[in-house]
Amino acid sequence: MVHLGPKKPPMRKGSMADVPQDLIEAMTEVESSFTVSGEQLRKVVDHFVSELEKGLSKKGGNIPMIPAWVVKYPTGKEKGDYLAIDLGGTNLRVVLVKLGGDNTFDTTQSKYKLPDHIRTTQDSEELFRFIAECLEAFVKETYIDGVKGTLPLGFTFSYPASQDKINEGILQRWTKGFDIPGVEGHDVVGMLQKQMKAKNLPIDVVALINDTTGTLVASLYTDPDTKMGVIFGTGVNGAYFEQVSDIEKLEGKLSDDIPPSSLMAINCEYGSFDNEHVALPRTKYDIIVDKQSPRPGQQTFEKMSSGYYLGELLRLTIVDLHDRGLILNHQDMSELNKPYVMDTSYPAKIVEDPFENLEDTDNLLQKDLKVKTTVQERKVIRRIAESIGRRSARISVCGIAAVCQKRGYTSGHIAADGSVYKMYPNFKEMAHEGLRDIHEWTETDPSKYPIQIVSAEDGSGAGAAVIAALTEERLAKGLSVGLTGA
Numbered sequence: 001m002v003h004l005g006p007k008k009p010p011m012r013k014g015s016m017a018d019v020p021q022d023l024i025e026a027m028t029e030v031e032s033s034f035t036v037s038g039e040q041l042r043k044v045v046d047h048f049v050s051e052l053e054k055g056l057s058k059k060g061g062n063i064p065m066i067p068a069w070v071v072k073y074p075t076g077k078e079k080g081d082y083l084a085i086d087l088g089g090t091n092l093r094v095v096l097v098k099l100g101g102d103n104t105f106d107t108t109q110s111k112y113k114l115p116d117h118i119r120t121t122q123d124s125e126e127l128f129r130f131i132a133e134c135l136e137a138f139v140k141e142t143y144i145d146g147v148k149g150t151l152p153l154g155f156t157f158s159y160p161a162s163q164d165k166i167n168e169g170i171l172q173r174w175t176k177g178f179d180i181p182g183v184e185g186h187d188v189v190g191m192l193q194k195q196m197k198a199k200n201l202p203i204d205v206v207a208l209i210n211d212t213t214g215t216l217v218a219s220l221y222t223d224p225d226t227k228m229g230v231i232f233g234t235g236v237n238g239a240y241f242e243q244v245s246d247i248e249k250l251e252g253k254l255s256d257d258i259p260p261s262s263l264m265a266i267n268c269e270y271g272s273f274d275n276e277h278v279a280l281p282r283t284k285y286d287i288i289v290d291k292q293s294p295r296p297g298q299q300t301f302e303k304m305s306s307g308y309y310l311g312e313l314l315r316l317t318i319v320d321l322h323d324r325g326l327i328l329n330h331q332d333m334s335e336l337n338k339p340y341v342m343d344t345s346y347p348a349k350i351v352e353d354p355f356e357n358l359e360d361t362d363n364l365l366q367k368d369l370k371v372k373t374t375v376q377e378r379k380v381i382r383r384i385a386e387s388i389g390r391r392s393a394r395i396s397v398c399g400i401a402a403v404c405q406k407r408g409y410t411s412g413h414i415a416a417d418g419s420v421y422k423m424y425p426n427f428k429e430m431a432h433e434g435l436r437d438i439h440e441w442t443e444t445d446p447s448k449y450p451i452q453i454v455s456a457e458d459g460s461g462a463g464a465a466v467i468a469a470l471t472e473e474r475l476a477k478g479l480s481v482g483l484t485g486a
């Protein structure tokens with residue numbers, strides 16, 4: 001059997017011959033504004049590396065570079081039952097992780113969709129009450145005979161939180177459309193513990209973890225060649241292990257049991273890269289997304305590349321072409337004029353439409369957005385959706401290339417998770433194409449690229465459990481898990 005290698009996506013005939021010239025010109029202009037060349041990517045990576053270094057310095061910079069208090073690789077021998085909760089941008093998961101102590105683990109989980117209103121509730125306790133309610137339900141279902149003693153919990157919190165010690169997390173800023181007052185600047189571990197105490201839950205938050213740190217550690221538990229944990233989901237971010245001696249901002253703040261020669265996991269929080277707008281080529285639609293967001297001026301890199309925004313970017317281009325009289329003339333735009341009415345599943349489904357006349361797209365836009373399109377308009381919308389997805393994939397990997405360049409990694413596995421990575425059509429192929437262009441690799445078979453993006457282990461579940469186990473091990477030996485005196 002001849003191995004044919006990865007199957008190329010079906011090439012579509014997709015003739016644009018029947019599309020009016022003025023619409024073709026407008027489409028081409030939009031497509032080129034979303035196109036980022038290899039040369040541009042390389043310039044972005046150079047700036048990204050200097051921003052990563054700035055984030056580790058005492059002076060600081062745009063990228064937080066948060067020490068995550070994981071100071072050694074897992075051995076794969078960590079063992080025991082751990083609860084994990086994963087508060088992402090779209091879902092909340094409660095996971096029971098059974099670490100086998102032999103590089104294997106089993107997980108049982110329940111997934112809860114975050115209620116839409118919760119992102120912007122004015123009650124700062126409502127989100128943590130929701131989490132405690134989900135935990136209570138999961139524990140009741142899973143431990144039908146009740147819990148003996150206290151369950152250790154790893155809390156995966158996918159937002160930028162400063163940590164003076166591992167079981168603390170001071171929220172720096174909300175991202176991904178969240179805007180709940182009274183949480184930024186506060187310790188989210190304490191806020192959760194208050195709600196768990198009110199329900200008499202026998203649970204102890206051993207560690208607060210970012211999902212990228214969890215992804216990094218979970219993947220190292222099974223694959224020692226892992227160099228980074230990255231998320232392409234509602235948001236975008238990455239984590240890696242840094243030499244403590246290179247973390248200037250920790251100088252003089254660590255106990256002797258974390259010597260300069262040791263390692264420290266860093267939650268980069270690089271969604272905030274280029275808030276100064278000196279490297280990334282932004283389109284007019286990116287500027288609108290930023291202006292409309294609850295936190296203008298923040299998360300520039302994330303707003304151009306992550307799942308929360310890709311559908312909105314497509315919506316804005318469609319509305320713009322309509323307002324210029326180029327498409328959807330005389331259509332009722334009341335649905336399409338609503339911000340965020342299109343989530344990222346819309347460009348994903350449009351790009352995946354297998355029909356020459358884009359029938360699926362026609363049905364989707366009519367049913368959900370109440371607009372009737374011509375086949376020519378659908379072809380243009382699909383081409384723009386493709387260019388938005390391609391740009392997302394290509395700039396998303398700049399964070400990977402920058403960390404690898406900074407750490408001198410010339411090969412290894414990048415453990416990736418998140419719905420955009422797992423579900424966006426051709427995202428994996430386009431991401432590897434971006435890496436190839438950045439490094440100017442001549443190899444054409446992605447499976448032979450020296451740096452490989454691979455599917456991660458369950459970082460927010462198993463990763464949280466492994467980190468909780470590593471933390472308990474250090475605490476049992478009286479070793480530090482935070483800044484001196486924290």
Ligand SMILES: Nc1ncnc2c1ncn2[C@@H]1O[C@H](COP(=O)(O)OP(=O)(O)O)[C@@H](O)[C@H]1O
Pocket residue numbers: 087088089090091092232233234235306307308309343344345348349417418419420423424425
């Ligand atoms: N078919 C799809 N293709 C690509 N992205 C999708 C698809 N469906 C949903 N998404 C996007 O994936 C994001 C959810 O990411 P996920 O990693 O599952 O959750 P979380 O961010 O909570 O961890 C949302 O922004 C959503 O718009």
Ligand SMILES: O=P(O)(O)OC[C@H]1O[C@@H](O)[C@H](O)[C@@H](O)[C@@H]1O
Pocket residue numbers: 087088089090157158159160175176210211212231232233234235236237238269271302418
């Ligand atoms: O898993 P999600 O929700 O897509 O999160 C990805 C990233 O989203 C960013 O907005 C957060 O600041 C990060 O902490 C997080 O890692």
